[in-house]
Amino acid sequence: MELRIDRQAMVPVVQQIVDGLTEWIVQEQVPPTTRLPSVRQIARRNLLSQSCVMEACERLVAQGILASRQGSGFMVAALLPDYCRGSNGSEAGDEQHGRVTQSPWRGGLKLGAGVLPESWREPDDLSYAIRQVARADMASLFNYNDPLGLPALREQIAKRLGLLDIKALDEQVLTTAGASHALDLIMRTLFKAGDCVVVETPGHAPLFELLRLHGIRMLEVRRTPSGPDIEALEALLQQFRPTALFINSHHHNPTGSCLAPAVARQVLQLSRTYDLRVIEDDVYADLHNGSGTRLAALDDGERVIYVGSFSKTLSSSLRVGFVLASDKLIERMARVKMISCMGTSRFCEAVLAGLLASGAYRKLVQRQRQRLSTDRVAALQALEDADWEVFGKPTGGLFIWARSPVADEARLRGHALRCGVQLSCATSFSPSGEACDWQRINVAYACDPRARQFFRDTAMDRPRTF
Amino acid sequence: MELRIDRQAMVPVVQQIVDGLTEWIVQEQVPPTTRLPSVRQIARRNLLSQSCVMEACERLVAQGILASRQGSGFMVAALLPDYCRGSNGSEAGDEQHGRVTQSPWRGGLKLGAGVLPESWREPDDLSYAIRQVARADMASLFNYNDPLGLPALREQIAKRLGLLDIKALDEQVLTTAGASHALDLIMRTLFKAGDCVVVETPGHAPLFELLRLHGIRMLEVRRTPSGPDIEALEALLQQFRPTALFINSHHHNPTGSCLAPAVARQVLQLSRTYDLRVIEDDVYADLHNGSGTRLAALDDGERVIYVGSFSKTLSSSLRVGFVLASDKLIERMARVKMISCMGTSRFCEAVLAGLLASGAYRKLVQRQRQRLSTDRVAALQALEDADWEVFGKPTGGLFIWARSPVADEARLRGHALRCGVQLSCATSFSPSGEACDWQRINVAYACDPRARQFFRDTAMDRPRTF
Numbered sequence: 001m002e003l004r005i006d007r008q009a010m011v012p013v014v015q016q017i018v019d020g021l022t023e024w025i026v027q028e029q030v031p032p033t034t035r036l037p038s039v040r041q042i043a044r045r046n047l048l049s050q051s052c053v054m055e056a057c058e059r060l061v062a063q064g065i066l067a068s069r070q071g072s073g074f075m076v077a078a079l080l081p082d083y084c085r086g087s088n089g090s091e092a093g094d095e096q097h098g099r100v101t102q103s104p105w106r107g108g109l110k111l112g113a114g115v116l117p118e119s120w121r122e123p124d125d126l127s128y129a130i131r132q133v134a135r136a137d138m139a140s141l142f143n144y145n146d147p148l149g150l151p152a153l154r155e156q157i158a159k160r161l162g163l164l165d166i167k168a169l170d171e172q173v174l175t176t177a178g179a180s181h182a183l184d185l186i187m188r189t190l191f192k193a194g195d196c197v198v199v200e201t202p203g204h205a206p207l208f209e210l211l212r213l214h215g216i217r218m219l220e221v222r223r224t225p226s227g228p229d230i231e232a233l234e235a236l237l238q239q240f241r242p243t244a245l246f247i248n249s250h251h252h253n254p255t256g257s258c259l260a261p262a263v264a265r266q267v268l269q270l271s272r273t274y275d276l277r278v279i280e281d282d283v284y285a286d287l288h289n290g291s292g293t294r295l296a297a298l299d300d301g302e303r304v305i306y307v308g309s310f311s312k313t314l315s316s317s318l319r320v321g322f323v324l325a326s327d328k329l330i331e332r333m334a335r336v337k338m339i340s341c342m343g344t345s346r347f348c349e350a351v352l353a354g355l356l357a358s359g360a361y362r363k364l365v366q367r368q369r370q371r372l373s374t375d376r377v378a379a380l381q382a383l384e385d386a387d388w389e390v391f392g393k394p395t396g397g398l399f400i401w402a403r404s405p406v407a408d409e410a411r412l413r414g415h416a417l418r419c420g421v422q423l424s425c426a427t428s429f430s431p432s433g434e435a436c437d438w439q440r441i442n443v444a445y446a447c448d449p450r451a452r453q454f455f456r457d458t459a460m461d462r463p464r465t466f
Numbered sequence: 467m468e469l470r471i472d473r474q475a476m477v478p479v480v481q482q483i484v485d486g487l488t489e490w491i492v493q494e495q496v497p498p499t500t501r502l503p504s505v506r507q508i509a510r511r512n513l514l515s516q517s518c519v520m521e522a523c524e525r526l527v528a529q530g531i532l533a534s535r536q537g538s539g540f541m542v543a544a545l546l547p548d549y550c551r552g553s554n555g556s557e558a559g560d561e562q563h564g565r566v567t568q569s570p571w572r573g574g575l576k577l578g579a580g581v582l583p584e585s586w587r588e589p590d591d592l593s594y595a596i597r598q599v600a601r602a603d604m605a606s607l608f609n610y611n612d613p614l615g616l617p618a619l620r621e622q623i624a625k626r627l628g629l630l631d632i633k634a635l636d637e638q639v640l641t642t643a644g645a646s647h648a649l650d651l652i653m654r655t656l657f658k659a660g661d662c663v664v665v666e667t668p669g670h671a672p673l674f675e676l677l678r679l680h681g682i683r684m685l686e687v688r689r690t691p692s693g694p695d696i697e698a699l700e701a702l703l704q705q706f707r708p709t710a711l712f713i714n715s716h717h718h719n720p721t722g723s724c725l726a727p728a729v730a731r732q733v734l735q736l737s738r739t740y741d742l743r744v745i746e747d748d749v750y751a752d753l754h755n756g757s758g759t760r761l762a763a764l765d766d767g768e769r770v771i772y773v774g775s776f777s778k779t780l781s782s783s784l785r786v787g788f789v790l791a792s793d794k795l796i797e798r799m800a801r802v803k804m805i806s807c808m809g810t811s812r813f814c815e816a817v818l819a820g821l822l823a824s825g826a827y828r829k830l831v832q833r834q835r836q837r838l839s840t841d842r843v844a845a846l847q848a849l850e851d852a853d854w855e856v857f858g859k860p861t862g863g864l865f866i867w868a869r870s871p872v873a874d875e876a877r878l879r880g881h882a883l884r885c886g887v888q889l890s891c892a893t894s895f896s897p898s899g900e901a902c903d904w905q906r907i908n909v910a911y912a913c914d915p916r917a918r919q920f921f922r923d924t925a926m927d928r929p930r931t932f
Contacts, residue, residue: 006613007613007800007801007804047614047637047793047796047797047800118604118605118608118609121604121607121608123604123607123608126600126607126608127600127601127607130596130597130600130607130813131596131597131600131601133596134592134593134596134597134600135593135597138584138587138589139783140783141587141589141592141593141596141781141783142584142587142589142781142782142783143584143782143783144777144782144783145783147472147473148513171513177643177807177810177811178807178808180805180806180807180808181806181807181808184805184806184807206805206808209805210805210806213802213805213806311610311808315607315608315813316608316609316610316808317605317606317607317608317609317610317611317811317812317813318811318813319807319808319809319810319811327513330513331513334473334513335473336679338473339646339650339672339675339676339679340646340647340650340676340679341643341644341646341647341650341785342644342646342647342672342777342782342785343785344643344785345643345783345784345785345811345814346783347596347781347783347784347814348811348813348814
């Protein structure tokens with residue numbers, strides 16, 4: 001049995017094993033009392049630790065989907081819960097369902113996903129741009145890239161940043177294999193194990209994991225609907241003198257909130273007072289309606305390092321992102337980039353440069369923004385109708401951060417499972433792994449009938465006392 | 467003036483500045499006594515340190531190409547050497563010359579280059595494979611990759627390794643963005659700053675730089691024509707107890723030598739006795755005639771980690787390489803890979819998988835091997851005719867390691883410059899930066915008329931006493 005675990009997903013591995021085993025039982029219509037392969041075999045086959053598989057199986061026993069076998073091992077429960085019998089969940093839209101099961105993040109509608117649904121992807125322009133490079137650009141088919149990245153792409157990126165009022169010279173832009181690679185290069189160049197930085201909470205797991213990989217300690221500052229809690233931030237700076245702040249200025253992941261101009265100015269003021277680097281991660285920039293205030297636009301010195309990506313809009317497969325910083329720092333990062341991977345793919349960057357130069361990328365994100373705006377209005381209404389509490393009122397981007405009226409986490413997940421909806425993990429948004437009862441809701445998935453049914457079901461559950 | 471410095475080249479930056487300035491003077495026919503931009507301006511414009519530019523200018527003064535100006539700064543010498551006047555070197559073949567000047571490694575025929583010439587690249591199959599993926603494989607256009615890499619590619623790689631007698635399960639193969647990325651992931655996963663490893667000398671600069679980036683100390687073992695000097699290796703192991711040995715088993719960079727089966731067995735025996743990891747870097751494997759002995763094929767435990775790449779044969783632009791290790795270790799490296807860059811490009815890997823599955827890649831490297839064999843015979847003959855000493859007699863791969871009859875380094879470089887030939891830097895093959903009078907000769911460039919002229923010229927210089 002292959003579980004197709006996605007180690008990059010927000011959903012923790014144990015939860016993915018739970019979902020994968022449930023899906024296997026439901027979709028293959030595995031007969032009750034069927035003996036499962038041993039925990040060891042499942043672990044080995046799927047490159048998992050036995051303890052993770054064991055924990056997942058025990059959760060499934062608790063949910064009545066598996067039963068513990070006398071002696072050792074597990075079997076499918078003799079009496080399966082309703083939602084595990086007969087139905088394969090496809091009533092909610094075969095096309096949609098087919099899409100979901102093809103995705104590596106399996107087990108239902110990815111309501112908490114961090115990217116756009118596959119059904120939103122538009123292959124025509126991208127495919128055309130790729131074929132153009134393949135036909136006509138021999139250097140990009142074969143050669144190593146420039147250390148800073150393809151000049152034509154860096155020029156286009158610098159131009160786009162100009163539209164956000166961010167002054168950028170081409171030589172201040174370094175291309176990377178996505179935003180995580182950019183953050184990794186920043187950490188390798190600027191920080192050392194034991195350093196201490198501030199991160200927002202809630203925040204996104206990949207950043208926390210990367211900081212942990214580098215042995216960098218995290219201080220947590222609460223994210224408010226207008227940015228980080230400034231008083232709390234100043235208290236942290238005074239007490240611990242951290243070297244940097246990592247911040248999502250716009251459409252913060254997971255709350256969807258944007259930095260208010262006044263808060264942005266206060267953050268910069270604090271960065272000057274306390275000699276703080278600010279790493280502004282703005283990967284959802286192109287899904288923003290209007291321009292908004294960027295820290296990199298306000299910065300008059302060299303405090304702000306700005307990170308962007310094309311993985312959330314155009315393609316996660318090409319691996320193209322970038323970092324903007326002072327030319328001195330860019331040169332240091334370029335050196336680390338060259339030594340650690342001989343540079344990024346010139347081919348992929350030539351494709352991006354083509355799409356930016358032709359205007360196809362601009363039109364693509366325009367369409368994505370429009371579609372998201374429509375879905376966001378509908379999703380906010382659906383949540384309001386179902387008595388969910390919403391954090392701020394996002395006006396752009398992918399996310400709504402919301403809390404259901406169902407007080408009990410297990411009951412909420414039960415509703416989700418029955419509706420074929422997969423929620424984010426409760427602990428993945430906290431740097432310290434603390435559980436939280438808010439959900440990250442991806443606007444683009446929230447209008448799916450399964451999500452609607454889920455919201456309605458939660459409304460009919462007993463209300464939470466706020 | 468733009469110098470187009472290539473930070474990934476074997477040639478040190480100072481040498482590249484020397485070459486770039488010389489080329490500028492020659493090609494632009496800059497009049498004698500023209501004042502150069504200030505060192506500061508040149509450094510700033512080209513993202514270089516002032517000390518590098520200063521050192522390069524001083525070398526050019528020593529060569530009589532620049533003169534030091536009274537006060538400060540430099541000017542083009544009033545009386546330029548012969549080879550800097552009038553000629554732009556294109557008499558040696560315009561097509562060839564055009565190619566060279568388009569490349570990032572400028573300043574002449576890249577006789578010491580580590581890759582095949584651009585004129586050898588074959589775009590048809592690659593372009594076709596790219597267009598196929600762009601047209602028909604939506605998941606590879608858009609999606610994140612599996613943490614271990616695209617399953618179809620890993621399967622093909624495992625099959626190819628089988629042909630080298632290396633047993634590999636798909637789940638023991640991790641794809642990377644080239645061999646440097648593979649080595650970086652190995653170091654991030656297994657080593658820490660202060661650790662001590664053995665490297666071969668001569669060896670290749672990118673490995674040394676990567677180890678330095680990680681703060682890993684290097685012990686040097688001499689490379690002989692049949693592999694590392696076993697006695698010296700054992701002495702190092704006894705005395706310093708290093709944790710790993712980095713080795714090029716076949717077509718060692720730069721000597722072109724291959725590991726003899728007996729030496730391979732001795733290396734493995736030592737690795738068992740002294741609990742040593744062996745990192746076998748075999749990026750020139752596909753340019754090898756016959757199968758040869760791989761350490762990974764002899765290893766019955768988990769001592770050997772094997773690294774491969776498609777950058778030297780198919781394309782340096784796509785950034786695809788891989789590492790083979792125990793599944794446990796692969797899982798740990800996959801985690802570091804995911805956290806530090808969210809995985810490699812699914813698109814690029816799908817292209818590679820297509821070329822491997824169709825047999826187009828196999829046929830490509832067959833053609834490359836045949837062409838290299840012809841050129842190697844001719845190059846060895848030319849070197850013999852010119853009284854060069856050759857290290858071993860390479861029977862495959864890209865390199866010949868050879869020593870000219872011209873004892874004086876400056877005279878040798880003078881001959882090269884006059885013939886439009888660029889030599890590797892004398893110090894780049896030593897971990898400790900020691901100068902050496904052997905040259906890495908890329909077989910594919912050695913039949914160019916400029917190289918032939920260079921060899922003839924060295925033969926007519928006064929002979930070295932060996």
